[in-house]
Amino acid sequence: MPPRVAVKNLKKGGGLFEGVKSNIEALIVGIKYFVDPKRMTLLYPKEYPEHRPGYRGFIVLKKDVCISCAACARVCPSAAMKMVRVTEADPREPGKARQKQYPVINYQRCIFCGYCVDVCPVEALYHLPFHDITYESLADMFLTLEAFQKEPLRPVEKEGSPVVYEFDESAGLVKREKKGGA
Amino acid sequence: MSISEGTIGELRAKGVEVKRLEREYYEIFIGPQHPGSGHMRIIVRLDGDIIVDADPDIGYVHRTMEKLSEGREWIKVTPLVERMTIIDACNVTLPYINAVEKLMDKRPSTRASYLRVLLCEINRIASHLYGFGIFGVFLGHSTAYMWGFGDREVFLELAEILTGTRLTYTYHIPGGVRRDMPQDFPQMARRAVRYMRNRMAEYEKIFLNNPVIVSRLRDVGVISKTRAAELGIVGPTLRGSGVRYDVRLNEPYEVYSELDFEVPVFEEGDALARTLVRMEEIKQSLNIIEQAVDWLEKHRDEPVIAKEDYEKLPKLHKELYEKTGRVKLLPTQISMKVPPGKAVARAEAGRGEIFYYVESDGGVMPYRVRVVTPSARNVIVFKKVVPGHRLMDLPAIYGSIDYFPPEADR
Numbered sequence: 001m002p003p004r005v006a007v008k009n010l011k012k013g014g015g016l017f018e019g020v021k022s023n024i025e026a027l028i029v030g031i032k033y034f035v036d037p038k039r040m041t042l043l044y045p046k047e048y049p050e051h052r053p054g055y056r057g058f059i060v061l062k063k064d065v066c067i068s069c070a071a072c073a074r075v076c077p078s079a080a081m082k083m084v085r086v087t088e089a090d091p092r093e094p095g096k097a098r099q100k101q102y103p104v105i106n107y108q109r110c111i112f113c114g115y116c117v118d119v120c121p122v123e124a125l126y127h128l129p130f131h132d133i134t135y136e137s138l139a140d141m142f143l144t145l146e147a148f149q150k151e152p153l154r155p156v157e158k159e160g161s162p163v164v165y166e167f168d169e170s171a172g173l174v175k176r177e178k179k180g181g182a
Numbered sequence: 183m184s185i186s187e188g189t190i191g192e193l194r195a196k197g198v199e200v201k202r203l204e205r206e207y208y209e210i211f212i213g214p215q216h217p218g219s220g221h222m223r224i225i226v227r228l229d230g231d232i233i234v235d236a237d238p239d240i241g242y243v244h245r246t247m248e249k250l251s252e253g254r255e256w257i258k259v260t261p262l263v264e265r266m267t268i269i270d271a272c273n274v275t276l277p278y279i280n281a282v283e284k285l286m287d288k289r290p291s292t293r294a295s296y297l298r299v300l301l302c303e304i305n306r307i308a309s310h311l312y313g314f315g316i317f318g319v320f321l322g323h324s325t326a327y328m329w330g331f332g333d334r335e336v337f338l339e340l341a342e343i344l345t346g347t348r349l350t351y352t353y354h355i356p357g358g359v360r361r362d363m364p365q366d367f368p369q370m371a372r373r374a375v376r377y378m379r380n381r382m383a384e385y386e387k388i389f390l391n392n393p394v395i396v397s398r399l400r401d402v403g404v405i406s407k408t409r410a411a412e413l414g415i416v417g418p419t420l421r422g423s424g425v426r427y428d429v430r431l432n433e434p435y436e437v438y439s440e441l442d443f444e445v446p447v448f449e450e451g452d453a454l455a456r457t458l459v460r461m462e463e464i465k466q467s468l469n470i471i472e473q474a475v476d477w478l479e480k481h482r483d484e485p486v487i488a489k490e491d492y493e494k495l496p497k498l499h500k501e502l503y504e505k506t507g508r509v510k511l512l513p514t515q516i517s518m519k520v521p522p523g524k525a526v527a528r529a530e531a532g533r534g535e536i537f538y539y540v541e542s543d544g545g546v547m548p549y550r551v552r553v554v555t556p557s558a559r560n561v562i563v564f565k566k567v568v569p570g571h572r573l574m575d576l577p578a579i580y581g582s583i584d585y586f587p588p589e590a591d592r
Contacts, residue, residue: 003430010454054346169376170377
């Protein structure tokens with residue numbers, strides 16, 4: 001059946017009885033949740049959310065796989081990714097040096113759209129499933145080539161326990177301790 | 183110093199609006215730093231408690247999106263324009279992609295269309311619940327605020343599982359979408375839908391039928407059918423006034439014509455009717471989510487991008503798609519050239535019709551991107567409908583039209 005218009009009408013303003021009845025109904029719902037609250041609040045950092053593998057979080061470079069095609073730097077909509085030229089030992093000709101370009105990222109600009117990860121023809125970039133890292137200074141957010149290859153430590157993993165959200169028919173989202181711990 | 187009557191007459195003849203300054207009127211500036219104003223200012227002039235003049239002062243979050251679009255490649259415009267309505271990012275980027283597809287003469291696969299519709303409806307619910315929460319706290323009903331924002335989280339979680347992020351999805355690419363739905367997504371979506379359906383009854387009891395709320399909304403900010411058409415307002419605000427207009431119905435895009443859903447219309451045109459249109463729309467969006475998920479579960483063989491594009495993908499990309507459901511972009515797509523021409527596209531976003539005009543000169547970047555957003559068209563309600571009401575009705579009208587300043591300012 002195709003989409004169609006459904007004209008509806010407001011309920012007429014009821015009299016005293018109707019008013020009292022709806023007031024009591026509202027109170028009953030309020031009391032129900034006062035007695036049996038359904039909370040989904042995350043007690044961060046005692047608990048932290050464990051996202052699914054597809055989550056678009058921090059980005060890490062696999063330098064050995066990178067072919068220096070610069071597609072990631074070209075696709076970046078906020079110009080957060082730039083290529084740097086490095087001189088390194090050539091693995092194919094021992095004893096000789098070669099020049100190669102690798103991407104570095106500036107997390108001051110990154111919007112986590114994931115275009116760079118999707119455009120990489122050799123899967124040299126990948127997402128980590130989390131977002132919550134702080135830096136001491138703005139300059140630290142401009143990652144060097146070395147820092148871009150390391151998976152950053154998530155500070156909250158030290159003090160908190162992982163939590164996953166599950167869908168539930170009576171409570172919407174239910175917070176559950178992740179089995180197996182951190 | 184005063185201006186003579188003659189000068190005033192001359193100015194009026196030129197079409198300049200000249201108003202005499204009335205000393206007994208009290209002028210208050212609501213915003214831009216007022217907690218209830220949003221990123222805007224409403225200059226309200228009061229006679230006692232009655233508003234005689236309301237002037238929405240917009241433009242505080244103008245980011246020149248139309249101009250910025252001209253300086254970036256086609257696929258990079260999506261992450262830009264979704265930032266104008268970050269809570270409704272799927273709906274506001276869809277017509278841009280549709281317009282580009284029209285220029286490229288490309289059609290998305292049916293599976294991609296269903297995925298787009300699925301995310302659009304999840305987003306519409308999240309957007310309505312956001313508006314509902316803000317509306318609740320405008321009226322001093324902080325329970326509605328907590329409930330709206332809490333239940334919005336359910337749908338943001340669904341969107342996160344589908345796209346990998348909570349708000350800025352960047353989900354559409356010309357010819358399809360960037361990710362397929364995970365295997366266990368349908369069960370989760372169905373659970374969320376069943377939860378929200380039961381929850382709607384409680385929303386009605388605690389908020390919509392609550393006599394305190396009803397008395398603040400009934401017969402407040404009435405916009406008649408003719409007046410609504412005259413002002414050119416769109417979306418739930420228009421349908422609350424009895425005009426039967428919804429882009430999904432009048433000019434179906436994607437697969438909306440194949441889906442079974444209702445477009446709720448209320449005839450009364452007051453703040454209560456506008457609120458109820460949103461609530462009824464949430465119910466209909468839940469129906470659409472169920473239908474879309476059912477269809478997607480049955481038809482798994484089709485790729486989520488156009489068939490001819492899928493065949494061109496390298497072997498590694500195809501393997502990855504089979505394994506993870508992620509569609510890799512090709513480096514050629516960064517500097518893809520769109521044939522010269524002009525295209526328009528529209529979609530029904532959470533707050534109403536959003537319209538794009540896209541022009542290409544055959545280059546790697548758009549020549550012109552024009553956006554007309556629903557909030558930009560609804561802002562006139564402040565000027566034309568608010569005067570005559572009491573000051574305490576202003577938050578009720580503001581909340582009921584669900585005005586979102588960043589969307590209007592672009």
